[in-house]
Amino acid sequence: MVRNPLTPEEHERGERLGLLLREARGSRSMAEVAAGAGISAExxxxIETGRAPTPAFFTVAALARVLGLSLDDIVGQCALIAVA
Incomplete structure (x- = not known):
């Protein structure tokens, strides 16, 4: 299966998601948060660095649960916006 290239807007959304997750993680280690969400630290x-700008829904949901974020807040802060 060939995947269509991501748009600049999708890359920007991935960067915003990464920033949001890094800020919510605070002083907790990557390993601790990843283990709680059932994903690898890598x-x-x-995701945090934007190299995986479109993580699976259930990955984002698991991270939201561990970090105490609501999915509504994530959507609000990471919705697609036009990039000039």
Whole structure:
């Protein structure tokens, strides 16, 4: 299966998601948060740095649960916006 390239807007959304997750993680280690969400620390690192800008819904939901974020807040802060 060939995946369509991501748009600049999708890359920007991934960067905003990563920033939101990093801020919510605070002083907790990547390993601690990743383990709580049932993902690898490397997967969390890729999401936080924007190298995985479109993580699966259930991955985001698990991270939201561990970090005490609501999915509504994540959507509000990471909705697609036009990039000039």
């Amino acid at each position: 997967t969390l690192r890729k």
